Amino acid sequence: VDSYLDGLFTGTSKDLPDAVRRHFADCPRCAELYRLILTQSGEELIPDGLGERIRVNLHRDLRPVKPLPSTRVLALRFLAILVVLGVPLLFFMGGGGLERMSVTQLAAVTALLGGTAILLAVSLSWQMVPGGCQRISIPLLLAAFGTGFSLVVAALFPWEGRGFVDAGWECAGAGLLISVPVGAVLLYLVTRGAPLSFGKLGASLGAASGLLGLTVLQFHCPIQDAAHVLFSHGSILVLSTAAGAILGLAAERLSARRSR
Ligand SMILES: [Zn+2]
Ligand SMILES: [Zn+2]
Numbered sequence: 001v002d003s004y005l006d007g008l009f010t011g012t013s014k015d016l017p018d019a020v021r022r023h024f025a026d027c028p029r030c031a032e033l034y035r036l037i038l039t040q041s042g043e044e045l046i047p048d049g050l051g052e053r054i055r056v057n058l059h060r061d062l063r064p065v066k067p068l069p070s071t072r073v074l075a076l077r078f079l080a081i082l083v084v085l086g087v088p089l090l091f092f093m094g095g096g097g098l099e100r101m102s103v104t105q106l107a108a109v110t111a112l113l114g115g116t117a118i119l120l121a122v123s124l125s126w127q128m129v130p131g132g133c134q135r136i137s138i139p140l141l142l143a144a145f146g147t148g149f150s151l152v153v154a155a156l157f158p159w160e161g162r163g164f165v166d167a168g169w170e171c172a173g174a175g176l177l178i179s180v181p182v183g184a185v186l187l188y189l190v191t192r193g194a195p196l197s198f199g200k201l202g203a204s205l206g207a208a209s210g211l212l213g214l215t216v217l218q219f220h221c222p223i224q225d226a227a228h229v230l231f232s233h234g235s236i237l238v239l240s241t242a243a244g245a246i247l248g249l250a251a252e253r254l255s256a257r258r259s260r
Contacts, residue, residue, distance in 0.1 A: 072233030128193025202248015210240030
């Protein structure tokens with residue numbers, strides 16, 4: 001009888017054997033258990049008021065949400081913000097770098113920056129939706145960009161050592177200064193969804209805002225020398241990604257402690 005009743009839960013018990021039926025006639029406990037399993041309601045097993053308490057507890061944490069737009073719309077919004085913030089900045093700072101770069105240099109660097117910006121925007125849109133499929137690995141994307149950027153700059157830009165010591169921190173500092181407000185605007189947009197992994201989100205936001213800082217500096221800076229571009233401009237992306245990841249992890253700890 002026990003193994004027949006157990007089998008009802010896993011679906012391996014089929015027709016009621018005569019021996020078991022005869023046992024039910026003598027044993028009200030087994031007959032009652034059999035009836036409960038068949039009705040599958042389980043309601044009668046829950047103590048009075050517990051179901052209501054669970055309902056109230058769940059409802060207290062629930063807040064009404066607006067449906068999010070599609071990934072494409074969200075990603076275009078992120079890209080639009082980058083353009084809307086980046087173009088005036090470049091206009092005010094001046095595009096000395098644009099004039100000094102050759103067509104090949106400009107095309108290669110722009111393709112790398114633009115492609116990474118698009119992938120970051122798509123990833124940020126995915127991260128806004130809980131439980132969604134995330135097909136872009138942020139560490140992998142950043143590693144690919146870092147490798148591509150290093151190769152392009154090392155191959156296409158002259159190694160003359162200009163601006164490595166004197167103007168090194170100046171460009172990095174200016175780029176980081178740009179990425180702070182950009183990061184804040186992107187963060188505002190992202191919190192309109194329901195992101196779950198703050199560490200990853202922080203790194204992505206840091207990378208996206210650092211990428212804009214790097215882009216503006218690359219198009220603005222008159223020192224188009226390989227060492228300067230790699231270390232001074234490249235450090236903008238590295239430092240802002242690290243800062244974003246650290247802030248994100250801190251936020252994750254804080255929210256975990258609060259919910260405890
Ligand atoms: Zn029995
Ligand atoms: Zn520079």
